[in-house]
Amino acid sequence: MxxxxxxxxxxxxxxxxxxxxxxxxxxxxxxxxxxxxxxxHPGAKRYLIIGAGVAGVSAAEAIRQSDPEGSLVLLSEEPEPPYFRMNLTRYLAGELDSSKLDLHPRTWFLDKRIELRLNSKAVDIDPRERRVVLSDGRVFPYDTLILTNGSSPFVPPFPGANLPGVQTLRTLRDANQILEVCSKPVDVVCIGGGLLGLETAGAISKRGARVSVVESLPWLLPRQLDQAASAILQQKIEAMGIKVYTAAKTQALVGSDHVTGVQLEGGPLLPADLVIISAGVSANLDLARKAGLSVNRGILVDDSMRSSDPHIFAAGDVCEHQGRMYGLWLPAKAQGGVAGLAAAGMPGVFAGDPPSARLKVLGIDLFSIGQFTPSESADVLLVDKTESAYASFLFRSGVLVGSILLGDASLAAPVKSAADAHQDFSAELARGISAAAFKELLKA
Ligand SMILES: Cc1cc2nc3c(=O)[nH]c(=O)nc-3n(C[C@H](O)[C@H](O)[C@H](O)COP(=O)(O)OP(=O)(O)OC[C@H]3O[C@@H](n4cnc5c(N)ncnc54)[C@H](O)[C@@H]3O)c2cc1C
Incomplete structure (x- = not known):
């Protein structure tokens, strides 16, 4: 036999x-x-990734491209297979159904021998023994670990912030909870007039909710727009029936057993059946701190996304690269890819990325990249403004370092290419080129 x-x-x-x-x-x-x-397989490496967002999935893909042999486990504390987190506002608006949210079909993970473990929350890392402990006691050994455990919404310590009916939007579960409340006409206050706050406001307004947006700074999208562009944006948003309160500080969220309103400092009490807070994110640093990794606002990594422990890499919202935390999809994806390559012993470098943003859901064409306010005396700012559209271009030493395109963002791609390539426009600026002529130049 x-x-x-x-x-x-x-x-x-x-x-x-x-x-x-x-x-x-x-x-x-x-x-x-x-x-x-x-x-x-003799000599095969054991890779372990904590967090199956875009950074974790990109890291897994890059590892498999370089190392077909090693074992590869991808842990996620969420119950759903990895999904397009950035499309949650589209889902909320009804532009996509949940079947369109998956990053990859389940077979993709099987084909690539990526062992996806859902409902698996890591609670401890032992860097000396090189193993990770899960909340249910399971232990996963590793040769190389990649931390891609993302960030969590920051909730300012407003009085009443713990009341039922106050929530954030980060996960599919959050989105479903919001949808449940918004299935009938309700009053919703969105605290935070950044990209996420505005998209959320637009999405639930489409579902029939009566929506107010509260921004503590003097104008909407303060990280992406200057005041002139923001004024145009605000008009467009108000025309959709969304009330906007800028320079409005939240004093307290009121209600006894459920939120009923938002009290503004020196201002009105806004009625609310639901309050959604979008006040930024903070990196999930508990695991890294426990493991003794060097952290600042994020896990400190070098250009190959390696942390202070040579066997541990980090990528995406959880990491800090050259003093920068992106909190954005594309950098998280790129960093995940670099971390995966480096973990598999291949050369990989993340060279940084000028943060850029687009506004989804509201049907308003908006693109913003890099810096938009002059900060050095020799900076040159070109502006082309009409009642409903705005374009600005900021140059430093002749190089395009930032731009806002509102109302018509068709030039987003050439603007990004010029900024990425550090293209020098000194000659055009010396000739006194106007913003309108610069747009023509970009189109050519
Ligand atoms: C609604 C919404 C809209 C957005 N829109 C845009 C946009 O238009 N453009 C843009 O550039 N960016 C956008 N972003 C930001 C973008 O989605 C994030 O920057 C990106 O998802 C970060 O990816 P990541 O993989 O680093 O982290 P995450 O996507 O946060 O993934 C981390 C994963 O790790 C899991 N995890 C955490 N701790 C543990 C643990 N201990 N054990 C196991 N698993 C754990 C988390 O549950 C999560 O699944 C948006 C974000 C949201 C919430």
Whole structure:
């Protein structure tokens, strides 16, 4: 009788190894079932990724492109397979249904031998033993770990912030909770007039909610627009029936067993059945701190996304690269790719990215990139403004360092290319080129 050749099997939960034609029915060390055993390839690396957002999935993909042999586990504390987080506002607006949110079909992960573990929250990292402990006690050993565990919404300590009916939008579960409330006409106050706050306001307004936006700074999108552009944007938003309160500080969220309103400092009490807070995010640093990694606002990484521990990389919203936290989709994706390559021993460099933004859901064409307010005396600002559209271009030493396109963002691609390429427009500026003529130049 032909005997099947012996193979070496490793439990990817606790690292126990056994030899035989087949893996054992269950792990004698940790008790997990045979599905957790992988065939060991001598010298194969064990990669572990915590967080299955875009950074984690990109890291996994990059690892598989460079290392087909290693074992690769992707942990997610969320119950759903990885999804397009940035499309949650589109989902909220009814522009997409949940089936269109998946980053990849389940077969993609199977084909690439990426072991996706949902409902798996990491609670501790032991960098000396190189293993990660989950909230349910499972232990995952690693040779190389990538932290892509993202960020969480920041909730300012307003009185009443813990009341039922006060929430944030970060996950699919959050979006579904908001949808449930907005299935009938309700009063909603969105605190925060940044990109997320405005998109959320636009989305639920489309669902029939009566929406107010409260921004504490003097104008909307303070990180993306100057005051002149923001004034045009505000008119457009108000024309949709959304009330906008700028330079409006929230004093308290009021209500006894459920939120009923938002009291503005020295201003009105806005009625609210639901309050959605979009006041920025902060990196999820608990795991990194416990592991003793160097952190500032994010996990500090070098250009290959390596942390202060040579066996641990970090990418996406959780990391800080050259003093910068992006909080954006494309940089998270790019950083994840670099971390994955570097983890697999391939050269990879993240060279930074000028942050750029687009506004979704509201049907308002908007693109903003880099800096838009002059900060050095020799900076040159060109502006082309009409009643409903605005275009500005900021140059430093002849190089385009930032731009706002509102009302017509068709030049977004050439603007981004010029900024990325550090293209020098000194000659055109010396000739006194106007903003309108510069737009023509970009079109050409
Ligand atoms: C509604 C919305 C709209 C957005 N729109 C845009 C946009 O238009 N353009 C843009 O550039 N950016 C946008 N962003 C921001 C963008 O989505 C993020 O920058 C990006 O998702 C960051 O990806 P990430 O993989 O670093 O982190 P995340 O997407 O946050 O993924 C991290 C994952 O790690 C999991 N996790 C955390 N802790 C643990 C743990 N201990 N164990 C296991 N898993 C854990 C989290 O549950 C999460 O699934 C938007 C964000 C939101 C919420």
């Amino acid at each position: 032909n005997q099947l050749p012996d193979k070496k099997w490793v439990c990817n939960v606790c690292g126990f190894s056994s030899t035989g034609a087949e893996p054992p029915e269950s792990c004698p060390q940790c008790g997990t079932d045979r599905d957790h055993f992988e065939e060991a």
